[in-house]
Amino acid sequence: MDFLTLLQILDSTIRLATPLLFACLAGLYSERAGIFDIGLEGKMLMAAFFSAAFASLYGNVWLGLMAGIASSLVLAALHGVASITFRGNQLISGVAINFLAAGLTVLIAQAWFSQGGRTPSLSGAERFQPITLPFAETLSGVPILGPIYAELISGHTILVYVAFLAVPATWYLLFRTRFGLRLRAVGENPEAVDTAGISVTGLRYAAVAICGVLCGLAGAYLSTGLAAGFVKDMSAGRGFIALAALIFAKWRPWYAMFATLLFGFLQALALRTDVVEGIVGFKVPSSLLDALPYILTVVILAGFVGKAIPPRAGGEPYVKER
Amino acid sequence: MTFVKSLLGGAAALALSAVGALAEPAVIFDLGGKFDKSFNEAAFNGAQRWADETGGKFLEIELTSEAQREQALRRFAEAGANPIITTGFAFATPVEAVAGDYPDTKFVNIDGFLPEIPENVLMISFQEHQGSYLVGMLAAMKSESGTVGFVGGMDIPLIRHFGCGYAQGAKSVNPDITIISNMTGTTPAAWNDPVKGSELTKAQISQGADVVYAAAGGTGVGVLQAAADEGIFSIGVDSNQNYLHPGSVLTSMLKRVDVAVYESMKAGADIETGKGMVLGLAEEGVGYAVDENNEALLSAEMLAEVEAAREAIISGDLEVAAYYANNSCPAHEF
Numbered sequence: 001m002d003f004l005t006l007l008q009i010l011d012s013t014i015r016l017a018t019p020l021l022f023a024c025l026a027g028l029y030s031e032r033a034g035i036f037d038i039g040l041e042g043k044m045l046m047a048a049f050f051s052a053a054f055a056s057l058y059g060n061v062w063l064g065l066m067a068g069i070a071s072s073l074v075l076a077a078l079h080g081v082a083s084i085t086f087r088g089n090q091l092i093s094g095v096a097i098n099f100l101a102a103g104l105t106v107l108i109a110q111a112w113f114s115q116g117g118r119t120p121s122l123s124g125a126e127r128f129q130p131i132t133l134p135f136a137e138t139l140s141g142v143p144i145l146g147p148i149y150a151e152l153i154s155g156h157t158i159l160v161y162v163a164f165l166a167v168p169a170t171w172y173l174l175f176r177t178r179f180g181l182r183l184r185a186v187g188e189n190p191e192a193v194d195t196a197g198i199s200v201t202g203l204r205y206a207a208v209a210i211c212g213v214l215c216g217l218a219g220a221y222l223s224t225g226l227a228a229g230f231v232k233d234m235s236a237g238r239g240f241i242a243l244a245a246l247i248f249a250k251w252r253p254w255y256a257m258f259a260t261l262l263f264g265f266l267q268a269l270a271l272r273t274d275v276v277e278g279i280v281g282f283k284v285p286s287s288l289l290d291a292l293p294y295i296l297t298v299v300i301l302a303g304f305v306g307k308a309i310p311p312r313a314g315g316e317p318y319v320k321e322r
Numbered sequence: 323m324t325f326v327k328s329l330l331g332g333a334a335a336l337a338l339s340a341v342g343a344l345a346e347p348a349v350i351f352d353l354g355g356k357f358d359k360s361f362n363e364a365a366f367n368g369a370q371r372w373a374d375e376t377g378g379k380f381l382e383i384e385l386t387s388e389a390q391r392e393q394a395l396r397r398f399a400e401a402g403a404n405p406i407i408t409t410g411f412a413f414a415t416p417v418e419a420v421a422g423d424y425p426d427t428k429f430v431n432i433d434g435f436l437p438e439i440p441e442n443v444l445m446i447s448f449q450e451h452q453g454s455y456l457v458g459m460l461a462a463m464k465s466e467s468g469t470v471g472f473v474g475g476m477d478i479p480l481i482r483h484f485g486c487g488y489a490q491g492a493k494s495v496n497p498d499i500t501i502i503s504n505m506t507g508t509t510p511a512a513w514n515d516p517v518k519g520s521e522l523t524k525a526q527i528s529q530g531a532d533v534v535y536a537a538a539g540g541t542g543v544g545v546l547q548a549a550a551d552e553g554i555f556s557i558g559v560d561s562n563q564n565y566l567h568p569g570s571v572l573t574s575m576l577k578r579v580d581v582a583v584y585e586s587m588k589a590g591a592d593i594e595t596g597k598g599m600v601l602g603l604a605e606e607g608v609g610y611a612v613d614e615n616n617e618a619l620l621s622a623e624m625l626a627e628v629e630a631a632r633e634a635i636i637s638g639d640l641e642v643a644a645y646y647a648n649n650s651c652p653a654h655e656f
Binding site: 004015118121226267268286290 | 540
């Protein structure tokens with residue numbers, strides 16, 4: 001495998017890891033506050049549809065992004081009402097959101113565009129275009145570092161940079177601010193937070209809302225950054241891979257970035273079976289590489305590599321007085 | 323009295339026409355969806371053409387899950403639809419299971435294979451490898467890098483059949499050509515993953531491919547998009563997809579599912595069943611698309627060579643090996 005092939009695979013890794021990273025961070029906020037979220041997939045799908053639809057209708061991808069985030073927030077609010085206010089089962093609410101999104105997107109797409117549950121293909125200002133970072137051209141002549149900068153770091157859409165900047169931002173917010181401390185506490189020991197006179201409900205709603213915004217970004221990136229338009233079920237299980245990455249990352253932001261990059265790398269490798277064959281010496285079925293994220297997660301959960309302990313109050317609705 | 327008579331007569335006529343209306347043909351679209359811009363859309367176009375020409379109506383349903391196949395067949399059969407046309411290889415077994423229970427209903431399946439065809443079933447298949455051979459030739463003639471790509475949808479023998487014909491066609495022009503092939507996945511979700519389709523295409527481009535052939539249903543939309551974004555050529559499938567990215571889509575391998583559906587509907591309840599029907603180049607069941615969107619991309623010499631090959635295949639002088647023959651391809655290893 002030569003240097004350029006490696007760069008190409010890593011480039012593909014970054015593109016494929018971005019939606020996973022957004023969704024993984026979304027799950028991180030929600031689950032750190034004690035709200036399990038199976039519905040990442042559904043929120044992503046809904047946002048993917050509304051961003052593509054609004055971008056197509058108004059010819060502006062930013063409007064599309066706003067619509068995507070708004071639609072994802074609506075589903076997040078639904079999850080919040082069901083699991084925080086009405087103390088329902090968080091898993092069931094999440095599954096319901098996935099079904100709702102899978103059905104609603106196709107239904108609305110059919111009503112609006114009559115193209116069998118897809119949006120028209122997007123072009124020009126209806127899509128996020130790759131950004132060439134300054135000096136990418138001039139520096140590309142520098143050995144090793146030049147191509148890395150020009151090929152790997154430059155030339156992605158803005159959402160990719162937002163995703164990777166969201167990692168230190170999340171770390172700072174969760175571990176260096178008062179809000180973050182309270183948010184984590186509400187996922188570990190909500191009684192203590194309540195005793196201190198801070199609203200458990202409010203904090204949990206805030207976490208769920210942040211989760212909605214991040215899922216909205218993930219969906220918008222899928223349909224207006226990676227692809228050019230929405231087709232039914234286009235999230236294709238990425239929400240679940242993100243959940244697996246969250247467990248793999250033990251609910252920590254930096255680990256989340258490495259986990260999603262690893263999973264993205266595995267997906268990128270699955271596209272290049274020739275390279276894998278060259279390295280290991282025999283033909284590896286690409287479906288095995290596709291399944292590796294799940295296999296790795298099971299290995300982690302089984303306790304072979306460290307221990308993944310979820311937030312203690314996760315999945316439990318908070319009842320003030322029993 | 324006369325009034326009552328005419329009233330009764332009217333009622334009887336209504337009842338009769340109701341019976342007539344019940345014998346509407348029905349189409350069941352496979353999981354890719356009616357507007358996949360490809361296979362199912364071709365079936366829909368055929369049905370729509372029949373409806374426009376005859377003023378008739380047809381029943382239709384788009385499947386949303388595997389479990390609905392038999393249910394949809396039974397529901398249409400109960401409703402008196404005739405013939406019932408199904409698209410997609412996965413319908414073969416459900417059709418076989420249901421056909422015996424409704425001996426008066428005719429069933430048509432496109433793409434499927436049954437070792438024994440029931441009396442009231444017509445199996446239509448296409449010689450996809452012949453059409454793919456021709457577009458493979460065009461790809462090899464257009465390619466400057468000496469590398470061409472193939473992106474399949476779900477990894478099933480039918481799709482390998484496409485890829486195999488393509489590889490043979492490409493090799494016939496340039497024996498040293500490199501053919502890169504990838505399948506999107508192993509589940510039906512592989513028909514609807516344009517993101518993976520476009521990543522696969524980018525991966526093939528980085529390996530040097532400058533013409534990519536997509537036989538992947540809805541996933542192909544992503545393949546054609548990535549090819550247009552990166553400035554290489556692509557080849558569409560099933561329907562004429564030249565219009566999607568004029569100047570980038572080199573041609574489309576036409577599979578005239580629309581003709582098959584149209585003819586079946588035209589024959590109506592009298593359609594001949596109990597046999598298999600194979601549509602190849604000779605029957606114009608497969609072919610390649612040339613229209614105003616791609617005529618600038620194809621030179622006269624290219625077209626002349628492909629036409630010569632087409633005639634040689636029809637006359638039997640040139641034989642394209644089918645992947646089905648012994649589940650392997652002489653020109654390419656998947």
